[in-house]
Amino acid sequence: MTIIEYYTDGACHGNPGPGGWAFCCLDPILEKSGFEKHTTNNRMELMAVIRSFETMEKNKKYIIYTDSQYVYKGITEWRHSWKKNGWKNSKKRVVENLDLWKRLDELVECHENVKYQWIRGHNGKEGNEKADRLANEAILSGK
Secondary structure: OOEEEEEEEEEEOOOOEEEEEEEEEEOOEEEEEEEEEEEOHHHHHHHHHHHHHOOOOOOOEEEEEEOOHHHHHHHHHHHHHHHHOOOEOOOOOEOOOHHHHHHHHHHHHHOOOEEEEEOOOOOOOHHHHHHHHHHHHHHHHOO
16 A cells, blocks of 8 residues: 655744644645744644644555654654643643644544654755745745
8 A cells, every 4th residue: 555645844933923834745746734823833833734634534544754853752652641641741731732732632543544754854855845845935925
């Protein structure tokens, strides 16, 4: 079975400030992006992954690439402890961006055919560079 690769990225001009999220798939070609007037970079990184899930079909295999350690470790490691501890982090504080983490957790649990991979940002990899460009264009266009 073919594995479909998604590249995700978030951007923020100021943190907080205006932000953009984006994801792209090179084969088959698919790209989406969005804008928020006042947000943080971490929220935009999360939104990019959430929006990519919303386009996935259950009977296909995927890999999501992210250049965000926050998102990668949150999905693969931290969320399990957070859930067990009532969505509190190791400092006993409510997890930041809880609304998005809960939404993402539901999506991750419903899509068992998805793998996650961290990649270094601005590494020259076409999909990663395109997602970054789309997220920044979303900020500039305000859309």
